[in-house]
Amino acid sequence: STRPTPGVPGEELLVLSNRQPYRHSDDDGDGITVDAPAGGLTAGLDAVMRQVNGTWIAWGDGDADAAVVDDDGRVTVPPGESDGQYTLERLWLTDEQVDNYYYGFSNRVLWPICHSALTNVDGNARFWDHYQGVNERFADAVVDSADPRSVVWFHDYHLGLAAEMVQDRIPEGVFCIHTWHIPWPSWDVFRACPHGREVLRGMLGNDLVGFHVPRYCDNFLRCVSAALPGAHVDWENRRVVHEQSVTTVRAFPMGVPADDINRQAKHPGAETFWRDFSDTHGIDDDTKVGVGVDRLDYTKGIPQRIEALERLWESSSQWRESFTYVQVGTESRSQIDAYSQYQQRVEDAVESVNERFGTDDWQPIVYTTDYLADEALYALYRFADVAIVSPIRDGMNLVCQEYVAAQQDDDGVLVLSDQAGAHDELHEWVMSINPHDTTAFKETVDEALAMPREERRPRMDALRRHVATNDISTWIRTIFATVDALREPTPKDQHH
Numbered sequence: 001s002t003r004p005t006p007g008v009p010g011e012e013l014l015v016l017s018n019r020q021p022y023r024h025s026d027d028d029g030d031g032i033t034v035d036a037p038a039g040g041l042t043a044g045l046d047a048v049m050r051q052v053n054g055t056w057i058a059w060g061d062g063d064a065d066a067a068v069v070d071d072d073g074r075v076t077v078p079p080g081e082s083d084g085q086y087t088l089e090r091l092w093l094t095d096e097q098v099d100n101y102y103y104g105f106s107n108r109v110l111w112p113i114c115h116s117a118l119t120n121v122d123g124n125a126r127f128w129d130h131y132q133g134v135n136e137r138f139a140d141a142v143v144d145s146a147d148p149r150s151v152v153w154f155h156d157y158h159l160g161l162a163a164e165m166v167q168d169r170i171p172e173g174v175f176c177i178h179t180w181h182i183p184w185p186s187w188d189v190f191r192a193c194p195h196g197r198e199v200l201r202g203m204l205g206n207d208l209v210g211f212h213v214p215r216y217c218d219n220f221l222r223c224v225s226a227a228l229p230g231a232h233v234d235w236e237n238r239r240v241v242h243e244q245s246v247t248t249v250r251a252f253p254m255g256v257p258a259d260d261i262n263r264q265a266k267h268p269g270a271e272t273f274w275r276d277f278s279d280t281h282g283i284d285d286d287t288k289v290g291v292g293v294d295r296l297d298y299t300k301g302i303p304q305r306i307e308a309l310e311r312l313w314e315s316s317s318q319w320r321e322s323f324t325y326v327q328v329g330t331e332s333r334s335q336i337d338a339y340s341q342y343q344q345r346v347e348d349a350v351e352s353v354n355e356r357f358g359t360d361d362w363q364p365i366v367y368t369t370d371y372l373a374d375e376a377l378y379a380l381y382r383f384a385d386v387a388i389v390s391p392i393r394d395g396m397n398l399v400c401q402e403y404v405a406a407q408q409d410d411d412g413v414l415v416l417s418d419q420a421g422a423h424d425e426l427h428e429w430v431m432s433i434n435p436h437d438t439t440a441f442k443e444t445v446d447e448a449l450a451m452p453r454e455e456r457r458p459r460m461d462a463l464r465r466h467v468a469t470n471d472i473s474t475w476i477r478t479i480f481a482t483v484d485a486l487r488e489p490t491p492k493d494q495h496h
């Protein structure tokens with residue numbers, strides 16, 4: 001649909017994220033190809049931007065020569081569509097900037113710190129210089145495009161300093177929101193962050209800071225009060241007063257485009273995909289199917305999941321040759337050792353389980369790193385009896401919501417780690433696990449596979465209602481209703 005969402009700004013909306021929604025490249029010299037990157041964030045925002053016709057500024061990973069850009073470096077997307085387009089502006093970064101800002105401070109410092117994975121933190125003085133430098137480039141791009149009506153919306157941990165830089169450059173101020181899509185850790189963890197104070201101060205350049213769950217808001221506010229003596233935290237109203245400006249902190253649990261996923265999962269093309277896929281992998285109608293879909297990231301708990309499955313096939317022989325687990329893994333940030341090692345670890349674990357239990361007719365784990373089109377992915381979700389989402393730590397996790405949205409006949413079961421932000425919302429209806437408690441994890445998967453239909457049905461029915469009601473458009477509407485309320489001066493503010 002290309003109808004504007006009531007209450008959501010139109011052309012005055014400026015969205016900034018590190019990751020772009022479309023990548024243009026000419027890798028083999030055969031002409032320009034366009035693809036969409038992995039990760040729920042860009043897909044969700046793309047749907048919003050199509051409705052509002054705003055501008056999205058992102059790192060132009062890909063070929064500058066291949067990107068069809070005008071003189072200002074802008075391109076209209078989505079490519080090949082005439083309805084619901086918006087403007088995409090790329091910032092082309094040097095290799096040195098990418099190494100130190102993206103692979104450095106963002107993904108070797110902030111990512112592990114925010115996921116409380118302190119042993120994966122790998123600091124280097126150059127990281128910080130380039131993190132600042134790239135945040136300045138994003139801030140400059142805002143200044144070039146913004147006018148007093150603009151609403152500037154930053155996304156995620158790559159851009160933690162940009163809002164403060166924007167406010168420094170625009171003396172009359174501009175309304176800034178920052179949605180932080182990953183966890184915010186406790187102060188006891190965050191205090192390990194080099195330049196953590198500067199990051200906190202950067203975030204206070206925003207009028208509104210959003211996290212996915214209230215726990216992260218509390219952690220953020222505690223960090224502010226511990227690290228910035230000049231900041232006053234108003235706990236009752238969840239806001240921070242700092243250098244004459246006010247930052248409101250709120251939880252906005254993100255959702256998925258549930259209707260759209262449901263529609264695509266129902267499509268005949270989904271059935272065709274599943275028939276081919278199951279034939280290829282010897283999955284017949286009596287085989288129970290489990291699914292997991294993850295970026296190959298050390299926060300996702302994939303080895304722990306495989307370990308639990310190995311214990312299941314070991315102790316419950318009835319699941320041998322009658323339960324197949326499909327793991328879709330997407331390569332991610334492979335230039336970082338912790339990631340390339342993790343990919344290897346996952347591959348080795350899959351191989352060893354398949355060697356141990358596999359037979360001529362049955363492969364326990366089907367592992368693929370192939371790119372799957374949406375329709376194929378939703379088909380996999382639809383026909384899987386159980387989804388296993390077992391992160392060690394995860395800001396929200398949209399895979400579990402996508403799985404729910406793709407279910408037909410209220411039939412699947414969701415096994416979900418209590419360390420995913422989504423668990424805070426969905427815990428009543430899922431099978432909860434602690435990814436480290438292998439025995440209980442194994443037993444829970446066993447129970448999920450054996451669950452009678454009368455029990456599966458009300459759980460999935462409740463999950464589907466929740467995911468359909470709290471979808472991506474609800475998320476957007478709630479955020480902008482808060483923005484409207486904050487921009488409307490309250491009688492108390494006028495009095496001061």
Ligand code: G6P
Pocket residue numbers: 019037038039040041156157181182332333
């Ligand atoms: C997570 C982050 C996103 C990021 C995505 C994919 O979901 O919160 O900001 O875009 O992972 O990672 P990548 O490094 O490829 O952008």
